[in-house]
Amino acid sequence: MLMKISEFFKNLPRKKCAECGKEIEEQHECYGNKCNDCLGITYHH
Numbered sequence: 001m002l003m004k005i006s007e008f009f010k011n012l013p014r015k016k017c018a019e020c021g022k023e024i025e026e027q028h029e030c031y032g033n034k035c036n037d038c039l040g041i042t043y044h045h
């Protein structure tokens with residue numbers, strides 16, 4: 001079954017950074033799964 005994207009995200013647990021495990025508040029589409037701190041350190045696409 002198809003789900004609406006908004007509902008999909010609503011049902012997700014908070015994203016956690018794959019690097020340090022810190023919770024990620026922002027959910028920008030292209031953030032991947034790293035927090036701002038880790039993105040700042042290893043910034044690549």
Ligand SMILES: [Zn+2]
Binds near residue numbers: 019021034035038
């Ligand atoms: Zn992190």
